[in-house]
Amino acid sequence: MKLRPPMWLPWLGPVAAAAAGALAGEVWLGGGFWTVLGAGLVCGFTPIIAYRIWKRLHHRR
Template structure:
């Protein structure tokens, strides 16, 4: 039996982006604006992409 993806999964993106940016700033202070922004974008869009892939695999 396949599990359906949780409907709230994409809404975790902004929280993950903020946490990732904060942690990256603490651990990598010389990363600069663009490095921190890149990390925040990757972690921000990851839940959305995971949800879409999970949903597509569930509907097959």
């Protein structure tokens, strides 16, 4: 049985970006603008990229 990628996974990107930005700004050493921006971009695009990779591997089989 092949496990399909969940359709809601890419929608976690903005939520993850906001959470990572908030954590980077408040918790991680009071991060400045570039720290917050970098954390938000990395954590925001991770679910989208993971979904595309999972979907590509799923369709390959």
